[in-house]
Each structure stands twice: as C-alpha cells, then as structure tokens.
Amino acid sequence: MPGVSGVLALVENALSDSPQAFVPVRDARDARDAYQIAFTQLQAFRGQDAANDVIRQAVIQARKPPAPESNQAQVPNWKVSETCKELDADLAGWYLRPSLKALGQLLANHPGRLGRTVLTTNFDPLIQVAVQTACVRTIFAVDQSRIGWHDLSP
Structure with missing residues (x-):
C-alpha cells in the first residue's frame, strides 16, 4: 500500500478539477496534518463515496501482480463489489x-x-x-x- 505521500497523491488526483481544495493540504505543517486535512477536504468537496474510492485505490495497490500467463486484468476493477469480495x-x-x-x-x-x-x-x-x-x-x-x-x- 502507498505511504502518506502516495495517498495524498490519490486525494489530489480526486480533487484535480478543484485545485483550490488541495491548497490547505500543501500548507499543512507535517505529513500527519496533511493526511487529515486531505481527507477532510475530499469529503467536503466530493463526499464520503470519494473518500472510500481513494481508500480502495490505496488498498488495491497491495495486490500482487497477476502471473503473466493469467487472463486477469492487470488492475482489478475495485469499483465492482463482487470483484472486491x-x-x-x-x-x-x-x-x-x-x-x-x-x-x-x-x-x-x-x-x-x-x-x-x-x-x-x-x-x-x-x-x-x-x-x-x-x-x-x-x-x-x-x-x-x-x-x-x-x-x-x-
């Protein structure tokens, strides 16, 4: 799974069409504050579903890559609940x-x-x-x- 900077990048991407929403994150004193502010901003601008999507994107990065001979997609579709199960x-x-x-x-x-x-x-x-x-x-x-x-x- 990505570290704090990786998760912040996911949040910034989710807020890419509202760059002003990410400014407080950049102004944060430290990584812990930035992380908390990022999710507060994400929820305020996009709602809880967007925050859940960022979390799923981060978690999916802990998957091992499929074997080259498998027919699986490189990145599973984490937006489908059956796939998540x-x-x-x-x-x-x-x-x-x-x-x-x-x-x-x-x-x-x-x-x-x-x-x-x-x-x-x-x-x-x-x-x-x-x-x-x-x-x-x-x-x-x-x-x-x-x-x-x-x-x-x-």
Missing part, C-alpha cells in the same frame, strides 16, 4: 509485509491473550488478510486432510 477471498493475492505476517500469526495463535478485535488508527484491511492467512496455514499444518475452504469466522 473475490479479492478479499483471494488471500494469496495480497502482498503482506513481514511485520503484517507476524502480527497475523500472533493474533491467530493467541486470540485468548490478544482478543479477537484489532483497533487501528487507520484503515488496514490487510490485518484481516494476515490473520486469515495465518489461520489457514495453522489449520493446514495441523490437519492436511482439511484442505479446502474454511470459514474462519468465530
């Missing part, structure tokens, strides 16, 4: 940083200690992907005869 279910298609993999393993292997809810200061659907990936790997390691789809919800 398919992408969510395709755990192997996401790039997870080692830190996210480790967090997923901790949460999956120690739900009694760590609980079943993760509160973050930002959107991060990859935490759920990391937990689901760790759960599937744990199930496969314990009982390989159960290979297939597993409902991992509590």
